[in-house]
Amino acid sequence: MAENIKQKPTFGYSLTLILAIITLITVGMIGFGASITTMFLLSWLIVIPAAMRLGYKNSELEEFAYDVGKGAFQSNIIILSVGVLIGAWIASGTIPSIVYGGLKIITPKYFLLTTLILCSLTSIATGTSWGTLGTAGLAMISIGSSLGVPAGLTAGAIISGAFFGDKMSPLSDSTNLAPAVCGGDLISHIKHMLYTTGPAYIISGVLYTVIGFKYANNTIDYDQINQVLNVLNSNFKIGFIEYIPIIFLLVLLLMQKPAIVSILSSAVVGCVLAVFRQGESISDILNYLLSGYSIDTGMLYANKLLNRGGIMSMAETVLLVFIVFLIAGILQKAGFLEALLNPMISKIGKSRIKLVGCTFIVSYLANAFSSSMMFTSVLVGTLMTPLYKEFKLKPENLSRIIEDTATLGAPLIPWNSNAIFASQTLGVSPLEFIPYCFLNWITPIISLFYGATGITMTTFDDEELDTQNSNVSCLGE
Secondary structure: OOOOOOOOOOHHHHHHHHHHHHHHHHHHHHHHOOOHHHHHHHOHHHHHHHHHOOOOOHHHHHHHHHHHHHHHHHHHHHHHHHHHHHHHHHHOOHHHHHHHHHHHOOOOOOHHHHHHHHHHHHHHHHOOHHHHHHHHHHHHHHHHHHHOOOHHHHHHHHHHHHHHHHHHOOOOHHHHHHHHHHOOOHHHHHHHHHHHHHHHHHHHHHHHHHHHHHHOOOOOOOHHHHHHHHHHHHHOOOOHHHHHHHHHHHHHHHOOOOHHHHHHHHHHHHHHHHHHOOOOOHHHHHHHHHHOOOOOOOOHHHHHHHOOOOHHHHHHHHHHHHHHHHHHHHHHHOOHHHHHHHHHHHHHOOOHHHHHHHHHHHHHHHHHHHOOHHHHHHHHHHHHHHHHHHOOEOHHHHHHHHHHHHHHHHHHOOOOHHHHHHHHHHOOOHHHHHHHOHHHHHHHHHHHHHHHHOOOOOEOOHHHHHHHHHOOOOOOO
16 A cells, blocks of 8 residues: 655645644633643644644654654753752752842842842742742842832842843753753753853843942841841751752763753752751651652741742643653654745845844744743744754754743743733832843843854854764754
């Protein structure tokens, strides 16, 4: 029996499919508050019939999905390891010590700079921008109000710090997702982001410092700060020793040890500290590693900060990455992505700046349309990876641009879920804080400059490219 003839999807057919997926996910998330993971899984009901109309059998499509789904293995193990690490770091007093140290250095003159730094440290240590907004952010917005600092200005510093960690922390789901969908690795991704985020962070710090001088003679109400400090001090031993797990992790990563081994090793160091410094039992610690740290301090701020982590907290992110890989495999191998890319290739030609500019446009439009930086990362990574390979650009170039635009651009779009959450949590209108989110504005400008000049845009040599193409990536190549 002759094999079924497969039709190639047209541009219009492929675009209609992508728009149908976007619409399904957007309506589910915004209209009904559904999880992005749920909506991605339901999009299977759109993708499979669309591909079968081209002549593919369901068994063939499942094989496409399986071949690419295997590529999610390493990323998902890293994500689960991060859940273990967070639980261990809280139990060891590491995360409480970071927050304690940040609150201790607050002064009126450097209030905005301190806000940026404290929220950055909190988001790096916890890997969540929303968690930072709901903890350190809430504390700083009230302190700023007592100082007479405009709420929009304080919120801008909070958001810059919160999304700095969401972008740079190895514990963040967005930081893990971006390199996963682009076929890169976590450590190379984080290192590469330093080229754009590092200068932008310094410039933002200078701007917040200069603006903060205006409020240098104001007086801070230290009552709230002291309450938080007392709660942390009464529930944990706070000191330099508690920073050892972080230092240990950084050393391992700088030595280029495997990410999974480095993260789990740091978690073990945290567990040892939790036993001998914090008085935790081994059975409790093992439970924290699975279900997350749990404590009732009697203070809402501290409870939100400390009750997190564990393998189960990462379950949805792991499922999202896996499902995304499955869908991406079908879209690529059935020819949908190729059909979408061909017109784009003809417009871009051999111009790197057009490639980068196109990535910016697609990312911001997807963010504005979908209201989700996670979905934007998936869409842009899946769509643009083949083009970056054509230019011999390494995956970390694309994953960095995705984070520069999708992650940092999310709170700059007033109707985006991230801007709405920040507004509701901090009690500040998006139009008030958007102009003061300096890091979110400056980073993509630097990123675009690099794209135009080629500075820091790492490339494959022919041998590396052959190796890359022989590996199973998110696009199944």
